[in-house]
Amino acid sequence: MRALLIVALVCGVAHADAAKPKPQKWAYSHKSMGTIVNVTIWTADEAGAAKGAKAVFDEIDRLDDLMTTWRDSEIFRINANAGKKPVKVSDETILVIDRALDVSAKSNGIFDITVQAFHGLWKFDEDMDGSLPDPAEVQKRLALVNWKDVIVDHRKKTIFLKKEGEAITLGGIAKGYAVDRGVAILKKQGQKSFIVQAGGDMFVAGDKDGDPWIVAIRDPRGPYDSSFAVAPIKDHSFSTSGDYERGFVKDGVRYHHILDPRDGQPARASRSVTVMAKDAFTADAWSKVLFILGADGAMDLVEKMPDFDAAWVDAKNQVKISSGLKDRLKILRQPTDAP
Secondary structure: HHHHHHHHHHHHHHHHHHHHOOEEEEEEEEEEEOOEEEEEEEEHHHHHHHHHHHHHHHHHHHHHHHHHOOOHHHHHHHHHOOOOOOOOOHHHHHHHHHHHHHHHHHHHOOHHHHHHHHEEEEEEOOOOOHHHHHHHHHHHHOOOOOOHHHHEEEEEEEEEEOOOOOOOOOOHHHHHHHHHOOOOOOOOHOOOOOEEEEEOEEEOOOOEEOEEEEEEOOOOOOOOOEEEEEEOOOEEEEEEOOOOOEEEEEEEEOEEEEEOOOOOOOOOOEEEEEEEEEEOOOOHHHOOOOOOHHHHHHHHHHHHOOEEEEEEOOOOEEEEEEHHHOOOOOOOOOOOOOO
């Protein structure tokens, strides 16, 4: 009788384990900041995953409202008052602009949020029609590109652009900040294994019950869903900047939205660059610098930065990888070669 009772108890435990939900991947998408935001969570709690994703999307929408250039926002008002008066802004806007200016200083101006001065001249958004700007007009606008003209008054909490016609965009850094904010929200809710991605900016947290998240680098000239390399990533940002997202090919030459602030032209040294860094805020801004400089111009810089690595597809379609990624990145095939 006792033996039968033990068997019954064991069977009961087994039945309870079988009924317990197993962790799986829950994926959610939302449009914000001019791109698709994806949240992927590995958990057995579907309701908790949905709650976490909604909180991330709400936060990114809030930041978009704060920092967009497309409608009334703090950035919109800064630009509208360029050369006229300082504009009072939130602590968050100051934080992001401070970080942008720090990257500008460290990159000798290669990263420059005042490239917004070219907006409407180069047409890479909804206005994209394949036309090229007048070179003389590009030269005129260059006079309005200078990160040192962004004046931050921390005591008064204001931002001022020195010259009328100057304008800033946080499009090269705000998505990274937004991803990190999303990561903080999910961690606060107790999520341990997830991916937050906004366009090319991504942070990967934890793993899938011991199996790593595998992320891919898109083939810059291949179909939309094709990749040329993959890597296991844990607790790091893995962010890509490329010339293929917003641009066009004219007379065999590709024109795209990543402009070199030194000449006002689309940068030519890279087709794509992928950065692995400790956070998306860092990866987002520095990926633009590395893209503009190219592997030959930036590899020494990358090797000196702590917890920071990069992989390029350069202008000649050659893959170049910093030392910290060489043993991690698996090349599946040579990237497609095309203009």
